Amino acid sequence: MKTGIEDIEFHGIPALRLLGPQGSSAVISKLGAQVLSWITPDGRERLYLSDKAVFDGSVAIRGGVPVCFPQFSDRGDLPKHGLVRTRVWSESARRSGDDYALVTLETGDDDTTRALWPHAFRLELTAMIEADRLDLELCVVNTGTAAFEFTGALHTYVRVVQVEDAALEGLYGHDYRDAANGNRVVNESGTELAVDSETDRVYRRVRRPQLLRAGNLSLGIQQQGFPDVVVWNPWVEKCAALADMPADGWRHMLCIEAAAADDRQEVAAGDEWYGRQTLVVV
Numbered sequence: 001m002k003t004g005i006e007d008i009e010f011h012g013i014p015a016l017r018l019l020g021p022q023g024s025s026a027v028i029s030k031l032g033a034q035v036l037s038w039i040t041p042d043g044r045e046r047l048y049l050s051d052k053a054v055f056d057g058s059v060a061i062r063g064g065v066p067v068c069f070p071q072f073s074d075r076g077d078l079p080k081h082g083l084v085r086t087r088v089w090s091e092s093a094r095r096s097g098d099d100y101a102l103v104t105l106e107t108g109d110d111d112t113t114r115a116l117w118p119h120a121f122r123l124e125l126t127a128m129i130e131a132d133r134l135d136l137e138l139c140v141v142n143t144g145t146a147a148f149e150f151t152g153a154l155h156t157y158v159r160v161v162q163v164e165d166a167a168l169e170g171l172y173g174h175d176y177r178d179a180a181n182g183n184r185v186v187n188e189s190g191t192e193l194a195v196d197s198e199t200d201r202v203y204r205r206v207r208r209p210q211l212l213r214a215g216n217l218s219l220g221i222q223q224q225g226f227p228d229v230v231v232w233n234p235w236v237e238k239c240a241a242l243a244d245m246p247a248d249g250w251r252h253m254l255c256i257e258a259a260a261a262d263d264r265q266e267v268a269a270g271d272e273w274y275g276r277q278t279l280v281v282v
């Protein structure tokens with residue numbers, strides 16, 4: 001099967017389908033530069049996308065990999081998770097070869113962003129699939145004349161059959177800020193994180209990869225540039241309060257986010273900052 005890139009409509013919005021090697025594929029929406037589907041050669045969908053997600057740009061699409069910038073969550077005065085989730089990005093590159101398919105989408109400042117955040121910037125999100133691997137890279141370019149600081153994330157919703165069966169390794173010994181428990185800072189003493197209640201944790205300065213095991217799924221997750229790993233599951237009650245999630249949505253997702261949540265990242269005038277997240281089927 002040939003690799004390549006197709007222009008498609010996905011739930012009525014312009015998107016690109018990446019056709020990778022061995023039948024792998026991915027879909028990235030131009031709305032938010034959000035990867036909404038990643039299917040590996042075994043035919044399995046690896047990302048969670050809510051059945052009740054909204055695709056009209058009025059709110060962020062619930063699922064896939066939202067891009068949060070220049071603010072993570074509600075840690076500042078900007079709208080939650082920043083300014084770019086509901087923007088239409090434009091394509092700046094597409095390429096494919098025998099063993100990969102890649103696209104880059106970009107957006108930048110305009111009157112709307114500058115009214116809220118007075119900085120000149122360009123963002124580029126590159127998504128690349130290989131047979132068993134999804135690589136995401138966020139490039140933040142300071143196109144202005146003064147330094148700025150930002151927080152942000154690649155807010156990846158991993159699909160799981162049943163989150164109660166999931167175990168996430170690789171976070172032992174790290175401090176985390178427990179946003180589901182009054183933001184207290186705790187040192188992780190477990191070698192495996194199990195999700196059995198609302199979970200909203202910012203693991204700080206994580207340098208090791210993680211391994212997610214859930215039923216017969218095994219996914220390696222690695223990041224560069226982003227200092228923090230955020231693990232989020234709303235569980236039953238918070239999920240019920242989210243209009244764009246089905247009642248059992250919490251069970252089928254676990255967000256494992258490459259984030260700069262607590263440490264602001266500074267970008268000098270004219271400089272570029274890179275953050276990456278890689279998911280590999282192992």
Ligand SMILES: O=P(O)(O)OC[C@H]1O[C@H](O)[C@H](O)[C@@H](O)[C@@H]1O
Pocket residue numbers: 060073080081179200201230231232255257
């Ligand atoms: O509902 P959203 O704006 O997409 O945010 C969803 C979630 O994102 C992050 O994971 C935060 O840590 C959570 O506190 C937040 O609830």
